Amino acid sequence: MHKNVNPETLSHLHAHRAGDAQHRHFYEGRSQKILAGALILTLGFAGVEAIAGFLSNSLALISDAGHMVTDAAALGLALLAQTIAKRPPSAKHSFGLVRAEALAAFFNGLVMLAVVGWIFFEAVQRLSKPESVQGKTVFVVAAIGLVINIAVAWVLSHDKESLNTKAALVHVMGDLLGSLAALSAGVVISLTGWMQIDPLLSILVTLLILKSTFGVLSQSFHFLMESVPHQIDYLQVGEDLEAITGVSSVHDLHVWEMSPGQPALIGHIVIRDLQEWPNVLKRVKAMLLDKHRIDHVTLQAEVPGMAEDECAH
Numbered sequence: 001m002h003k004n005v006n007p008e009t010l011s012h013l014h015a016h017r018a019g020d021a022q023h024r025h026f027y028e029g030r031s032q033k034i035l036a037g038a039l040i041l042t043l044g045f046a047g048v049e050a051i052a053g054f055l056s057n058s059l060a061l062i063s064d065a066g067h068m069v070t071d072a073a074a075l076g077l078a079l080l081a082q083t084i085a086k087r088p089p090s091a092k093h094s095f096g097l098v099r100a101e102a103l104a105a106f107f108n109g110l111v112m113l114a115v116v117g118w119i120f121f122e123a124v125q126r127l128s129k130p131e132s133v134q135g136k137t138v139f140v141v142a143a144i145g146l147v148i149n150i151a152v153a154w155v156l157s158h159d160k161e162s163l164n165t166k167a168a169l170v171h172v173m174g175d176l177l178g179s180l181a182a183l184s185a186g187v188v189i190s191l192t193g194w195m196q197i198d199p200l201l202s203i204l205v206t207l208l209i210l211k212s213t214f215g216v217l218s219q220s221f222h223f224l225m226e227s228v229p230h231q232i233d234y235l236q237v238g239e240d241l242e243a244i245t246g247v248s249s250v251h252d253l254h255v256w257e258m259s260p261g262q263p264a265l266i267g268h269i270v271i272r273d274l275q276e277w278p279n280v281l282k283r284v285k286a287m288l289l290d291k292h293r294i295d296h297v298t299l300q301a302e303v304p305g306m307a308e309d310e311c312a313h
Helices: 007-013 033-056 059-085 099-128 135-156 163-192 197-224 234-242 274-292 306-312
Strands: 247-259 262-271 296-302
Touching: 033 059, 033 135, 033 163, 059 099, 059 135, 059 163, 059 197, 099 163, 099 197, 135 163, 163 197, 234 247, 234 262, 234 274, 262 274, 274 296
Parallel strands: 262 296
Antiparallel strands: 247 262
C-alpha cells in the first residue's frame, strides 16, 4: 500500500496523451447550485405540508408531504453524489468516482418504491373506512405545493447530463402529481363532501409514479452492471472489427460505459503481422469513433496461435 502518493505520479498515470480518449473520469465543471436550491425549496415546504396534512386529516396531503421528504433525502443524496463525482481519479479509485451518481440514483428509486407501497396501503385502508377531510385546507396547501414543485422541477430540468439529477427529478414529478391530486381532492371534498376521492387520487398518483421510478431503476442498474450501452450493437462492433484490413479475429471483447454517455472498449485483436499493428490500430480507432462513437479504446494485439498458447498454459 502506498500511503504517501506523489501527486505528480498520479497525474502521470492518469494522463491522456495525443491519440488517447478525452474522457476525464470525473465531472470537473458540474455545479451543485441546482440541487442545493431544489433541496432548500423541497425541504422547507415538506414540513408545512405535513403539518397541514395531519391537521386536515388528508391522506393526499400527507402522502405528498411524504413524497417531499423523500425528495429532500433524494436531493441531498444527489448533491453528495455530485460532490463525490467531481473528485479526480486517485491511487485507490483509478476510474474516479463518477459511478457514485448512478448508485445514488438506484438507491433513490428503491426508496421511491417503498414510499409508493406505503401510500397505496393507506389508500386502500381509507377506501373501506372513509375518514373526514378538511377540503378547503387541502386545497390551499396543495395549491402552494403545486407552485413549489413546479419551481423545483424547472430548476432540476436545467441539468440534462446527470443521471442522478434525473432520478431526483422523478421524485419531484411524483410530488407535482401528488399536489395536483391533493388539489383536486380538496375541490371535490369542498363541493360534494365525497371523502373517498382523497384515497382514490392517491392510488392514481402511485400508479403514475411507478412507471418513472422503474425507468430510473432500469437505467441506473444497467449502468452499474457495466452493461453494453443501449445505443451500441455489441455483435456489430465485433463484426466491424474483424472486417478491418489486417485483422484476423477478435476475442475477449467488452463494451461498457465509463460514465453516462462515455462508452469504453477493451479487447484482444489477432493480426497477421505485429509490425502492422500501428496502422491496424489507427484504422480500428477511426472506425470505432466514426461508426460507434467509442472513444475510450484499449486493445491488445496478438498473432495467430498466441491466444491458444496462453489458454493451454
